[in-house]
Amino acid sequence: MKRLQLAVIGSGKGSNFASILQAIGSGQLAADVRLVAADKPDAGILDLARSAGVETHLIDEPRFKTKLSPGTEAILAERMRAADVDLIVLAGYMRVVKSPLLDAFPKRIINIHPSLLPAFRGLTAWQQALDAGVKEAGCTVHWVDAGVDTGELLAQSYVPVLPDDTAASLHARIQVAEHALYPRILQTLAEEWVS
Numbered sequence: 001m002k003r004l005q006l007a008v009i010g011s012g013k014g015s016n017f018a019s020i021l022q023a024i025g026s027g028q029l030a031a032d033v034r035l036v037a038a039d040k041p042d043a044g045i046l047d048l049a050r051s052a053g054v055e056t057h058l059i060d061e062p063r064f065k066t067k068l069s070p071g072t073e074a075i076l077a078e079r080m081r082a083a084d085v086d087l088i089v090l091a092g093y094m095r096v097v098k099s100p101l102l103d104a105f106p107k108r109i110i111n112i113h114p115s116l117l118p119a120f121r122g123l124t125a126w127q128q129a130l131d132a133g134v135k136e137a138g139c140t141v142h143w144v145d146a147g148v149d150t151g152e153l154l155a156q157s158y159v160p161v162l163p164d165d166t167a168a169s170l171h172a173r174i175q176v177a178e179h180a181l182y183p184r185i186l187q188t189l190a191e192e193w194v195s
């Protein structure tokens with residue numbers, strides 16, 4: 001049976017990537033990770049990929065911090081194309097995706113965001129939730145479009161905001177929800193893709 005072929009792009013520690021690897025390892029997710037890309041040489045996600053024997057790509061962007069220059073993104077798109085992936089999974093990637101990557105993978109890039117979108121787009125969404133005094137927070141898996149956390153929603157998971165929550169405790173609770181939701185939605189896509 002065909003398995004979903006994935007590439008993962010991140011900037012940080014890679015706990016979502018680790019949850020994806022774990023789901024693959026336990027047979028809950030019928031997928032293979034063919035490539036992991038990151039825009040920081042010391043990103044934990046690259047170490048995780050190397051330990052798992054997954055090919056890595058370091059994105060070298062000296063000019064911008066919140067996006068890639070078209071040339072750098074074209075190199076990344078070419079690596080993704082060469083890896084022959086069905087889907088690109090953003091997992092803590094801290095830059096906006098633009099063309100040519102978006103054009104090369106139309107409706108084939110997904111992201112997980114630590115809020116109940118459309119609430120609290122952008123950075124430190126858990127802090128935005130605390131500041132707004134909401135009683136419920138959570139995470140959202142969505143398709144990626146040219147905006148910042150604006151693409152079509154695929155699924156959400158809710159967590160409570162507790163009276164004594166700090167930014168760190170709320171973020172940690174949201175991340176537990178992320179680690180369950182992301183592999184589950186990927187498996188749903190895998191079943192649709194290969195059928």
Ligand code: GRF
Pocket residue numbers: 010011012013014015016017091092093112113114139175178
């Ligand atoms: C997650 O909270 C995710 O929602 C956000 O960035 C964080 C990535 O964490 N987009 P990790 O690198 O997967 O641990």
